[in-house]
Amino acid sequence: MSAAFDVIIGLEVHVELKTASKLFCGCSTAFGSAPNSQTCPVCLGMPGVLPVLNREAVRLAVRSALALNCTVRPYSKFDRKQYFYPDLPKAYQISQYDLPLAEYGWVNIRPSGQDVKRVGIRRIHLEEDAGKLNHLGQRLGDAVGSLVDLNRAGVPLIEIVSEPDMRSAEEARLYLTELRAVLSYLDVSDLRMEEGSLRCDANVSLRPRGYTGSLEELPRVEIKNVNSIRNVQRGIEYEIARQAELLSRGERIVRETRGFDDVSGRTYSQRSKEEAHDYRYFPEPDLPPLVLQSEWIEKERAALPPLPDAIRQDLIARGIPDKDVEVLVLDREAYQYWKEASPAFSDDRLLVNWMLSDVSRLLNAQGRTFGDCPVRPRQLVELLTLIQEGTLSGRMAKEVLDAMFETGQDAKTVVKQKGLSQITDESALMQVVQRVLEAHAHVVEDYLSGKDKALAYLVGQVMKETRGQAKPDLVNRLLKEAIRGGQTVSG
């Protein structure tokens, strides 16, 4: 049974830019300081003060816009968005309304089993963040009051508004993941959802089949302030089910803002006492228009680092499996680790395989990331080279890696200390093989009479004698050669 409607999702993503000072004043943007210790007359909204725009915030915003394939406007302006809320000391937010910094970009997403899909970006504008409210109660609806911390008020943000191009919660997740990956390579933001430096509001509506009106007129629900990509996806899934249920009962969907409760997995109404949004935007009289020279914009474009789509192509061309490519691309630190290790090692597949299995396992266990991995790329390459040369078996190498993780020592040091290292000297190994054959003559007879399993027993005996330091396939070959040789001599 196919649904009687299409799901329409658009996302608004707010990203705090990584500047040292706020957008319009010199207060620090550091996270986690004592409440209201980073405020001044400008960001407190005192009368008579004037905002002065932060050059670095403009640069980081333009860099983001270019990386997201947007057209940067040579001429944009700031406007006042007016509403009363306790986290907004001036009772207006300086934002950009009809002439935003950039427009018409996109990111590509890869829904599983489908072609690459392009999700449009309608606009990116620069604005100031609001303060932080600490509600005195379980949640906003039950709060008896709130405490306002204005350290965040005035921190530079970009708002990235997507087109309503996503058709499922999964596509919304992929869009957010890709957006975050692109921004991570630009190094424009900390991108920590749990600290609020990356925030997402999701607009969800259901379009009945056969509906011919505009998307704007569909009743739309905005899910606000969700604190992880996973919860954005959950919130959207819940909202699709809730709206579908209402429609199936012939009920109306109310246009409203809803919160998400991550314990119950439900969205809940957050009707504000304020009337329907009526912000009375007007041009910010305290700020003249922002004029950007095309030479400067092109200089910023030329300075962009390699971005996920280009990195994907490069990694795939090196024969790295698609699944591993995705993991590397979406984790900038892992990619940079690989990039440092790769030139010194000939087998990219083996390198990536070790990174994403054994190294990742150890990192996860310690709550670390590739950025602070105790085994540096050079050290991992040395370990893998020992495998390639046949000095270590894969199993031994894992043991060595564990020790390297604990001690930070190089692979060769650990190998020496533990007395490991595979016996690759055939003549040395042949002596052990001969000893084993002499000691187990009856097993050799079994083997010669057709019991193939007897050989495995002999291999096991050689491995035991060598304390696991022999290469099983080499032992196998030497045993067969020795038995055949013995036959010839005796026969």
Added chain:
Amino acid sequence: MGLSDQEILHVARLARLRLTTAELPGIRRDLNRVLDYVSQLQALDLADIPPTMHVVNMEMPLRDDVVAPSLSVEEATKNAPQVEAGMFKVPRIVESEGGGDDG
């Protein structure tokens, strides 16, 4: 065409102004006179005039991204009617589903 009482009350509410019924006729008369005055602009032929984005003909001055000292918490919160834990204390903000007193 003048403003209706309903429009005036809506704008007053957005601006957090409490108007009494007695004040309404006077406000309506004053506002409509302002709008009439400004509406003279409608008579001008502006076909070849580029839009004015800002009344001051200058480009945006920019500042370097340098941290300057902030106020102390005491100074910052000095004018607040209520302070708790170094923060501005405000009354309850939003009503929830099924709750609230003037929804």
